Amino acid sequence: MPTSRKDRIYQQRRTQPGDFVFDEAVAGVFEDMITRSVPGYEAVHRLLRVVARKFVKKDSSVYDLGCSLGAASFSVCEAIPNASVSVIAVDNSEAMIHRLQQKLEGQPSEARIKPVCADITEVEIENASLVILNYTLQFVDPPRRDSLIQKIYSGLRQDAAMLLSEKICYANDDEDARMQGLHEKFKQGQHYSALEIARKREALEDVLIRDTHEQHRTRLYRAGFSRVFALMQHLNFITYLAIK
Numbered sequence: 001m002p003t004s005r006k007d008r009i010y011q012q013r014r015t016q017p018g019d020f021v022f023d024e025a026v027a028g029v030f031e032d033m034i035t036r037s038v039p040g041y042e043a044v045h046r047l048l049r050v051v052a053r054k055f056v057k058k059d060s061s062v063y064d065l066g067c068s069l070g071a072a073s074f075s076v077c078e079a080i081p082n083a084s085v086s087v088i089a090v091d092n093s094e095a096m097i098h099r100l101q102q103k104l105e106g107q108p109s110e111a112r113i114k115p116v117c118a119d120i121t122e123v124e125i126e127n128a129s130l131v132i133l134n135y136t137l138q139f140v141d142p143p144r145r146d147s148l149i150q151k152i153y154s155g156l157r158q159d160a161a162m163l164l165s166e167k168i169c170y171a172n173d174d175e176d177a178r179m180q181g182l183h184e185k186f187k188q189g190q191h192y193s194a195l196e197i198a199r200k201r202e203a204l205e206d207v208l209i210r211d212t213h214e215q216h217r218t219r220l221y222r223a224g225f226s227r228v229f230a231l232m233q234h235l236n237f238i239t240y241l242a243i244k
């Protein structure tokens, strides 16, 4: 099983806006990268196990959309030992799916987690008791976000739920700059240098496109969700529970 190396990608890489891709180099350091970059990442996975125990039903499917190396899929399998529940783990990065397949080899969850290399806007969602969209919607082309959320809503069973985590922006420029500044301080505390932080910011420009809290809530209610809770927020990273 491959293990995650330390993320040093932006110590050397020269960047242009829009450069960031989930390639082999990123997949190889992904666990280190995401835990050092996303405040509250581990807490979301603890929360996910609680949510899974509440919402996942036997003979249903769980979808982990934008699964990367399958952290959320593994959390669900740990929380729900019932073999009648399968987890469909979708990512359009071949490097991520390949590494997930390697991680699964010989594991007890191998029979339950089904890695799929596809665009999440193109996969069918059906008989779902839980859909996880953990820091992925922000990478989907904005005009396609409404229809993706509507499709998820349609594929959920009645009373089922979606867990959505995102980096948000603020409509007020001063508030946005302050929160971005706090996030940069968080990353410095995780031993990223000012140069690494600046280069990654440039590479992610036009790739990670944030919505505001209001845009998320409006989109979720418009799709038909009956209840939307902001379960957790760490700086400008927020997790919603949306219930059908």
Ligand code: GEK
Residues within 6 Å of the ligand: 022, 034, 065, 066, 067, 068, 069, 070, 071, 072, 090, 091, 092, 093, 096, 118, 119, 120, 121, 133, 134, 135, 136, 139, 140
């Ligand atoms: C975790 N959820 O560890 N279709 C499929 N996959 C996509 C698409 C798309 N249209 N766009 C982006 N991705 C994970 C972390 S990372 C978040 C998710 C981050 C995939 C992309 O290839 C990457 O693996 C993932 O979404 C986003 O809980 O890196 O900030």
